[in-house]
Amino acid sequence: ELFASVEPILGELLEDDVTVWVLGDGPYPLGAIALQPLLDEASDELAPEDAWVPEDMQDTCLYIFTSGTTGLPKAACVSHLKSVMCLSFYELVGARSGDVVYLALPLYHMAGSLLGVRCGRPPQTASPSAGATCVLKEKFSASQFWDDCRTEGVTVFQYIGELCRYLVNQPPHPGERAHGLRLAVGSGLRADVWRAFVQRFGAVRIVETYGLTEGNVTLFNYTG
Secondary structure: OOHHHHHHHHHHHHOOOOOOOEEEOOOOOOEEEEHHHHHHOOOOOOOOOHHHHHOOOEEEEEEEEEEOOOOOOOEEEEEEHHHHHHHHHHHOOOOOOEEEEOOOOOOOOOOHHHHHHHOOOOOOOOOOOOOEEEEEOOOHHHOOOOHHHHHHOEEEEEEEEEHHHHHOOOOOOOOOOOOOOOEEEEEEEEEHHHHHHHHHOOOEEEEEEEEEOOOEEEEOOOOO
């Protein structure tokens, strides 16, 4: 449904040797590649290692939209190494294999894509967070949050600070203490909202973190 936003510049992208895949029903203009038929035809067997292991872990793995930490908004390069390192995020904050992670963050940012939806790691990693379930919410709703948590069995909430403030500012909800949420992790939570969140919603452990798409330092507040 977003292809109309890309179509006007499709010719320029192709001239710059940018490959454009589209997921969903076509038809699409010449040059765009329909992804679903390729997925349907793909084998379940993993390709030989030399076909997918990068020659250099510092090479660009993907581009992530950044809102401008080092200037104007742009597509920031994320290396294979950084992508792999992000797999450890939920292990570091204390997630477990049986957790259900609630994610309403945009997937074009690093927090949502490289951290959030990758909580279910391959079993061969032997990680405590391997196999966790991720519940994707298309748009955050403070009024629906506690109902969602109960319906989906949510145990972990990945936030940005404003989301917690929205919840604290909501009128009382019958499910706001009758839930299984045990861990909230994210960035930008103000101290006053932190205190109000825990006092109102129960014994939820909060791990505040800080990182930059274009940076090389990450902070974790383990002590609370």
